[in-house]
Amino acid sequence: MQQRVSLEDRQINRDLLRGVLEHPLWWFALVGFVGLVLLAGVISTGYMITKGIGVTGLNRPVMWGFFITNFVFWVGISHAGVMISAILRLTQAEWRRPVTRAAEVLTVFALMTAALHPVIHTGRPWRLLYWAFPYDFSRGIFVNVRSPLIWDPSAIFTYLTGSSLFVFVALLPDLAVLRDRTTGIVHHVYSVLCLGWRGTPKQWKLQTVAGILLSALILPVFVSVHSIVSWDFAVATSVEAWHSTIFAPYFVIGAVHSGVSAVVTMMALMRWLWKWDKYIRPEHFDALGRLLIVVSTTWFFFFFLEVLFGIYGQESPEIALREMQIFQWPWSMLFIIFLLTAYFIPVPLWLFPKVRRSITLMFWTSILVNIGMWLERFLIIVPGLARKQPLTFSWGTYHPSIIEILIVAASFALVAFLLLIFSKVFPLIPLFEQKEGQLFAKELRVGRKKVPAVIREE
Amino acid sequence: MHNGHNGEALAASPEEVTQDILRKHREFTPRFKALVAVLAVLFLLGVVGFIIRLQDGFEHRVKWGYYAAVVVYLLTTAQAAPMVAIAPRLAKANWRRPVSRAAEMFGVVGLFNLLLFIPLLFLLPSTEGRRTIWFDGPSMSPHIWDTLAMVFLVLCGLAMLWAGSLPDMAAARDHSSGRRQGLFAKLAMGWRGTDLQWFLIRHRIGALASLYFMFLVFTHFLIASDFVLGLVPGWKDSIFPAFQALSALQSSIATMLVTMFVLRKWCGYERYIGLEQFWALSKLLLATSLLWFYFWWSGFIIFWYGRQPVEQNVISLIISGPYLPIFFTTFILNFIIPLVLLIWNAVRRSILGPTVVGCSILVGTFFDRIRLYVSAFSIEDVTAHALTVVPPAHTPDIADILIIIGALSGAGLSYALATKVFPVVNIWEIKEYMLLRVQAAFHRMEVTILAKPE
Numbered sequence: 001m002q003q004r005v006s007l008e009d010r011q012i013n014r015d016l017l018r019g020v021l022e023h024p025l026w027w028f029a030l031v032g033f034v035g036l037v038l039l040a041g042v043i044s045t046g047y048m049i050t051k052g053i054g055v056t057g058l059n060r061p062v063m064w065g066f067f068i069t070n071f072v073f074w075v076g077i078s079h080a081g082v083m084i085s086a087i088l089r090l091t092q093a094e095w096r097r098p099v100t101r102a103a104e105v106l107t108v109f110a111l112m113t114a115a116l117h118p119v120i121h122t123g124r125p126w127r128l129l130y131w132a133f134p135y136d137f138s139r140g141i142f143v144n145v146r147s148p149l150i151w152d153p154s155a156i157f158t159y160l161t162g163s164s165l166f167v168f169v170a171l172l173p174d175l176a177v178l179r180d181r182t183t184g185i186v187h188h189v190y191s192v193l194c195l196g197w198r199g200t201p202k203q204w205k206l207q208t209v210a211g212i213l214l215s216a217l218i219l220p221v222f223v224s225v226h227s228i229v230s231w232d233f234a235v236a237t238s239v240e241a242w243h244s245t246i247f248a249p250y251f252v253i254g255a256v257h258s259g260v261s262a263v264v265t266m267m268a269l270m271r272w273l274w275k276w277d278k279y280i281r282p283e284h285f286d287a288l289g290r291l292l293i294v295v296s297t298t299w300f301f302f303f304f305l306e307v308l309f310g311i312y313g314q315e316s317p318e319i320a321l322r323e324m325q326i327f328q329w330p331w332s333m334l335f336i337i338f339l340l341t342a343y344f345i346p347v348p349l350w351l352f353p354k355v356r357r358s359i360t361l362m363f364w365t366s367i368l369v370n371i372g373m374w375l376e377r378f379l380i381i382v383p384g385l386a387r388k389q390p391l392t393f394s395w396g397t398y399h400p401s402i403i404e405i406l407i408v409a410a411s412f413a414l415v416a417f418l419l420l421i422f423s424k425v426f427p428l429i430p431l432f433e434q435k436e437g438q439l440f441a442k443e444l445r446v447g448r449k450k451v452p453a454v455i456r457e458e
Numbered sequence: 459m460h461n462g463h464n465g466e467a468l469a470a471s472p473e474e475v476t477q478d479i480l481r482k483h484r485e486f487t488p489r490f491k492a493l494v495a496v497l498a499v500l501f502l503l504g505v506v507g508f509i510i511r512l513q514d515g516f517e518h519r520v521k522w523g524y525y526a527a528v529v530v531y532l533l534t535t536a537q538a539a540p541m542v543a544i545a546p547r548l549a550k551a552n553w554r555r556p557v558s559r560a561a562e563m564f565g566v567v568g569l570f571n572l573l574l575f576i577p578l579l580f581l582l583p584s585t586e587g588r589r590t591i592w593f594d595g596p597s598m599s600p601h602i603w604d605t606l607a608m609v610f611l612v613l614c615g616l617a618m619l620w621a622g623s624l625p626d627m628a629a630a631r632d633h634s635s636g637r638r639q640g641l642f643a644k645l646a647m648g649w650r651g652t653d654l655q656w657f658l659i660r661h662r663i664g665a666l667a668s669l670y671f672m673f674l675v676f677t678h679f680l681i682a683s684d685f686v687l688g689l690v691p692g693w694k695d696s697i698f699p700a701f702q703a704l705s706a707l708q709s710s711i712a713t714m715l716v717t718m719f720v721l722r723k724w725c726g727y728e729r730y731i732g733l734e735q736f737w738a739l740s741k742l743l744l745a746t747s748l749l750w751f752y753f754w755w756s757g758f759i760i761f762w763y764g765r766q767p768v769e770q771n772v773i774s775l776i777i778s779g780p781y782l783p784i785f786f787t788t789f790i791l792n793f794i795i796p797l798v799l800l801i802w803n804a805v806r807r808s809i810l811g812p813t814v815v816g817c818s819i820l821v822g823t824f825f826d827r828i829r830l831y832v833s834a835f836s837i838e839d840v841t842a843h844a845l846t847v848v849p850p851a852h853t854p855d856i857a858d859i860l861i862i863i864g865a866l867s868g869a870g871l872s873y874a875l876a877t878k879v880f881p882v883v884n885i886w887e888i889k890e891y892m893l894l895r896v897q898a899a900f901h902r903m904e905v906t907i908l909a910k911p912e
Contacts (some may be wrong), residue, residue, distance in 0.1 A: 094910075111605045223752060243764060244695035248756035302677070302700065309696035312589060312687075444909040446893050451909040455900060 004441055004452060005278045012434050013177060019274055019423045020178065026273065031420050034413040041410015044403045047121055053123035055403050060396040062385040066119040072256070073154070074114035074415075075229050076251075077370075080259030081107025081163055082222040085170075086215035094440070094454055095287040097433040098279045102270060103263045104167045105428070109418040110262075111160045113411050120407060148231040153223045156281075162218045169210045171196050173432040226252045238277050239384040240321045241310055250302040257292070257299045257342070258373035261366040264288050266419075268363035270428055279429055282357035289356030293347060296369070300343050303376075321387045331383055334375050342372025401415040460546060468727075472889045480633050482726055483881040489724065490874070497871035510857040516580040519689075520849075523832035524858035526578055527886065528865045530681060531827040532571040534702070536869055538566035538674060539712035540615055542739070543622075544667040549904070552894070552908065553738040555887040558732040560721060561714055562622055566617025566876040572612045574865060579605065582684060585843040590688045591657045591680075607677040618666040624649045624659060625886040645879075675793055680704040686834040690775065692768035692844035697757040704753050708746035708792070708817060709823045711739050715816030717774005718757060730883050733807065740800055741813035747796035747819070754793075771845040775833050780851035784829045791822025833892040 007015075038425035049057050058065050084103035119125045132272040143150055175194035176285040182190055197203060230251035233242040244250075264285065311322055326335050349355045354363065382398050389395060394456040398407075422428070470478075514521050543561035546554035582604075584597040592599035627646035631639055649655060679699040687693050718735060721727045758777070761769040777785050795818040805811035836849040854862070894909040 056733060060604040088642045227752075227756065231759065231763075234760050237764045243759040244696050244700070244762065245759070245760045246700065249697065249700065249753065266528075305679075305700060308591060309694055311593075312591060313694045314589060314593070444894070444896060444907060444908050446909055446911070449912045453894075453895070453907050456906045457910050 004391075007278065007434070007438055009435055009438075012431055013181075015187075015276065016429050016434065017070045017178070017181065018429045018433050019428060020043075020183070020425065027420065027424070028108070030059060031417065034416045034420065037409050037413035038417055038457075039415065041407050044406040048120075048123065048403050048407075049125065053243055055401060057399045057401045057404060059085070059340070059396065059398075060387045061394065061396045062382055064121075064381050064385060065398050066378075066400045066404040066408050068376065069378045069381055069409055070208070071114050071117035071253075072229055072381070073120070073319045073370075073374050074110045074376075074411065075226060076258045076373060077262045077415075078110040078159070078163070078255070078259065079105045079222060079226060079255035080110075080263045082218050083106070083167070083213075083256045084263055086218055086222070089211060089215050089435065092456075093287070094437065095284050096436045097114070098284060098429045099263060099267060100287070101167070101170065101426075102266050102428050103259075104170065105413075105419065106262060106266060107163045107258075107420055108167055109415045109422075111156060111163065112418075113414050115156055115160070116220055116414075117411070120261050123399060138375045146234055148194065148228055151228045152232060155221070156226045158216075159221050162214065162221050166211075166214050166218060168208035170430060171426060172203075172207055174427050174430060175366045176424075177431055222429045223252055228306065229381065233380065234385075238336065238368070239388050240318045241325075241380070241384045244306050244310065246302055246305050250306055253295060253299045254373060257295050258370050260288060260292055260295060261369035262367035264292070264362050265370070268359050268366075271359060274428075276429065279434060282359065282433075285359060285362045286353065286356040289350045289362060290368075291348050294345050296343055300347075308309060317390065321383060324387060325379055326370075332340070332377065334379060334446040338375035338379060340372070341374060376399065464761075475888055475892075476629050476633065476772065476885055478729070478884050479881050479885050480630055482883075483633070484638075485818055485879070486878070494871065494874055496825050497867045497874060498637040499866035501589060501871055502808070503540075503860050504862075504868060507777040507857045507860025507864055515618040519583075520790050520838075520852050522577070523695065523835035523852055524828065524854050525574075525861050526581070526685060526835055527824075527827040527831040528862050529571060529574045529578060530831055531565065531824050532574070532865065532869055533677070533681065533822055534706045534827065535614070535709040535812045536564045536567035536873075537571060537611065538706035539713045540618065540670055541674065541707060541710045544618075544671055547663070547667060548739075550910070551738065552891055556727075556732075556877045556883055557714060557718055557735050559619075559623065559626075559714060559884040559886055561710075561878050563880055563882060564597075564713070565612070565619045565874060566872050568612040569613045570872040572867055574868075574903050575605075578685070579764070581835075582691075583840055585662050585688075586703045588688065589691070591683045600680070600688070602614060604677075604680050604684055607673065611670070611677050614666060614670045618670055619880065620645075620653075621659060621662045621666060622884070624878050625651065626881050626884065629885055630881065634727050638791055647672045651875060656755055670671070672689060674706065675703045678706055686830055689834045689837055689840050690845055691837070691842040695757060695761075695772075697753060701753040701757060701781035704746065704749055705792075705826065706742070706850060708750050708819060709745045712816035715739055715743070716820060719816075722809070725882070727883055730888060733809065736809050736812045740806040740815070741749075743796060743812060743815060743819070744800040745804065747793055747800065751793045753858075763904045768831040768844040768884050771848060774848045779848045781829045784825050784911050788822045788826040788829060789795065790828065791818045795822075822844065857882045 017328070056065065058068075060384055081104040082201050084096065085100045089100070119128055172194055175190050176197035176199065179187060179190035179194050181196075227248035230247040234244055236249035237243050246282050259312070267280050267284065270276055307322070346369055349361065349365055355365075386396050386398060439457040441451050442453040442455060445451075473569075483576045488875075508525075509799050511521065516522070540562050543554060543558035543900075548557060579601050582600055585592050585595065585599060590600065592603075596602075600853050609911075624646055626652070627642050628649035631642035634642060635726050677700075682699040682702040687695060687698055715736065718731050722731050758773070761773050799802075799805045799811060799815050802811075830854065832852050836852050837845070838849075894911070897904055898907050900906075
């Protein structure tokens with residue numbers, strides 16, 4: 001059932017600018033808490049850089065652990081923005097309106113956080129320069145452009161640039177509203193940021209065209225980012241279970257699965273924290289739930305193909321690895337948790353409209369998905385490396401150290417911290433989208449019933 | 459036609475729409491009779507080709523390569539075409555309404571293809587001693603499961619077609635007399651349009667549509683695994699079944715674009731099938747063509763970059779070796795032409811542009827099926843550990859050519875005959891759309907207001 005609420009423009013401004021113009025106590029408490037976790041992560045990173053990578057659990061043959069798992073996880077979360085904003089904008093889905101900004105901002109912050117991980121992972125961050133940028137031409141030492149580890153930063157920074165532009169273009173009308181409601185230096189900052197927005201027909205047209213163009217242009221970048229991340233693994237032939245042709249679309253759809261789930265989590269929190277019940281309604285969770293059923297089932301099909309064709313060759317090293325992943329403690333426990341949380345608990349629940357319309361249940365199931373998707377990346381990366389060598393005496397295992405755990409926890413705190421700061425400076429729900437939605441909302445009488453209707457955009 | 463909508467049809471009264479579509483449905487025009495006659499003759503030629511092929515027996519699988527290619531081609535194009543009704547219906551896109559029946563009617567072609575599928579079962583080797591997705595299961599597992607998948611897909615397609623046609627069958631019953639009325643009364647199953655009947659039809663169509671989609675993907679997964687991957691030793695390719703399913707989605711749109719063009723141009727349905735349908739489908743066609751490249755590239759780069767000898771041989775078999783010209787043709791027809799043409803809005807928003815791209819994809823997919831199935835059927839020792847020698851290209855003989863002509867004509871013939879049982883344009887969905895849509899003034903513009911019922 002659609003639960004439309006009729007709202008005046010003035011009320012929309014008042015409600016949605018509450019996050020920027022009011023200063024509730026919970027906001028300071030939250031910023032303080034995530035700031036502390038972040039601080040612990042910063043100190044841990046500093047300690048690791050000082051003492052060396054030996055303070056982590058990384059050791060031969062498992063040289064990629066929590067940091068790279070977390071890197072892939074955050075790149076995955078960053079797929080929320082484009083999926084929600086670009087695709088729903090291009091398909092003119094009305095329910096996108098309250099969701100877009102949060103998804104786009106989550107993309108930018110998740111991507112920034114993800115990009116930090118390879119830097120931290122090097123242990124000596126300044127050495128990243130040798131790895132990713134050309135240096136020492138006189139000795140003929142160049143970056144290996146044939147390595148996916150070089151394609152990665154290019155894709156990520158292109159995506160980050162595109163996503164930031166995407167957020168900025170969609171912010172312009174709202175920045176002008178903020179300009180008109182502030183004074184002093186803040187007013188000047190918003191004046192500069194809104195680029196002289198006056199809301200003329202030409203400006204609206206340009207903003208709409210820019211949004212559509214960016215939506216279309218960013219889609220290939222969006223696909224390329226996680227494909228290239230997947231090729232970091234899949235082009236390698238030395239690690240069993242990594243050399244799989246399905247990896248690129250499997251990673252992309254997995255990223256969308258976890259990204260859209262993260263948007264659901266964020267939407268629920270926004271509704272609770274800022275009391276935006278009139279804007280973020282059960283029908284929006286219902287639509288996201290339906291989308292998630294399709295996305296997660298496609299992801300599960302690709303996962304099935306990946307596992308099936310892993311063992312299809314019936315080669316003993318791969319069979320041994322899969323046995324370890326699925327049947328050996330503690331990997332078996334992680335594998336079961338992964339399957340249950342990423343698919344078998346949430347998806348059957350989402351089939352029920354009552355669940356999709358329950359904000360609490362959607363919140364908790366979306367959290368479950370991301371627990372599962374984090375474990376999925378961990379189970380792809382670590383067991384494969386632990387069994388990388390053909391001789392059993394060179395097999396190994398991996399136990400994360402407290403330093404790695406703190407840095408991973410800090411990455412979640414960093415995204416939360418940045419989002420909270422953003423909410424203090426910019427509205428998390430686009431004001432102009434809400435107002436446009438109100439203008440387009442109509443009602444038609446069909447027979448004896450009044451049916452919600454919309455003006456169709458051409 | 460204005461604003462990209464089917465304005466003319468929507469301006470008529472619901473009764474006019476019913477009368478008009480049913481009149482076309484009843485008519486046996488000389489053009490239709492000539493088409494049926496030509497298709498029947500060509501189909502008979504195919505039967506002759508099939509008899510010649512039967513003389514060779516089933517020992518040499520390579521001789522049946524082109525036969526397998528054409529069966530899977532029909533699975534990829536005609537049997538995937540109902541997706542053009544299913545996907546937009548699940549997404550509640552209104553542009554589907556005039557073309558949903560035309561898409562669902564390809565379920566009838568599925569029945570014809572099921573008959574063509576039977577000989578393939580005799581060509582599939584036992585699973586003993588070779589790598590298959592059935593591992594140590596019963597040696598006849600692929601035979602049983604592939605048959606069940608095909609049968610369920612066809613049954614589901616027919617059930618979906620029939621369930622979605624009930625209101626139109628009732629309309630045909632109420633607008634005819636004599637034996638014809640008796641036939642449609644039986645097919646309409648007592649449809650009176652009660653609230654309960656409408657509730658049931660919506661739920662049945664929804665459930666059957668979801669089932670059909672799942673069966674289609676599952677059937678492609680099985681056929682691609684058992685008839686291609688399983689026959690080429692050492693070919694371990696997790697994306698291939700998904701690539702074939704994706705190719706089916708691309709080809710389904712191409713099939714429908716060409717069908718819509720024919721219905722518009724030569725069958726008198728231009729009032730109903732307009733720019734809106736071509737425009738919407740061309741956007742989807744561009745998206746699926748980009749995905750076609752993406753799925754192909756995702757598989758290719760892993761093999762090419764890995765430099766493993768087995769994988770290099772597989773690349774040689776299906777891409778760079780004896781089938782290189784066919785691969786290039788496919789690549790140009792399925793990706794380059796759609797990309798170069800469909801990136802332009804002017805081409806997407808036209809009738810001819812998307813139709814030309816649709817034809818290109820239909821031809822490209824045909825070559826692709828030849829590349830994959832004939833090459834896989836050329837491998838003699840399917841129990842080897844790895845592909846060491848790439849067999850030469852197998853060229854078609856006269857029997858193969860007759861079989862291809864006959865199979866395609868048979869598919870066309872079954873579709874043409876089905877249009878005289880089911881109205882090819884969905885009457886009740888168009889009439890429903892007329893209820894849900896009004897033109898109104900909005901400031902200084904005239905806009906469309908669209909009701910969005912649950």
